[in-house]
Amino acid sequence: MRANRGEGAVLTDVSLDAVQNKLGEYLDQMKAASPCWELPLGFEEVLRARLLAGVQSYGDASFELPMQMILGEIRQEAIDLPGWAFIAWSKLRGLKSDEADMVRNALMSFAVQGADLWLRIGRLQNLINVWESASQRPPVPAERNPRKQKA
Helix, strand or coil: CHEEEEEEEECCCHHHHHHHHHHHHHHHHHHHCCCCCCCCCCCHHHHHHHHHHHHHHHCHHHHHCCHHHHHHHHHHHHHHHHHHHHHHHHHHHCCCCCCHHHHCCCCCCCCHHHHHHHHHHHHHHHHHHHHHHHHCCCCCHHHCCCCCCCC
């Protein structure tokens, strides 16, 4: 999926505008979703730089993907969290120290969060499948649809 996106990438104002002008709104909504949470220092700059690098590499291709493919990409990233945590955990496995225990515990927390995200994204994909299937059904005539009948 990823290998094909960069070939012949076309850069238009869609993705560039989204990153330059809409990222602030997105980050504000992230903060509003969890009022006690604050953006980590430097997070916005790093995210903006990664998004702009993606725009340069892929043009609008990422912004034009169907929702299911986007969620699939997010789900792949979520499974990478426990995968990379496993690799780091493996390197620390034989070490005996309070510091190594602390790092292993942090890695386990990352792994659990990644597994939880992977599961939740899968549920979201299922919900969108149902939603998209329902939107493609022919409309129910008013006489058979109780919500559209007049009281």
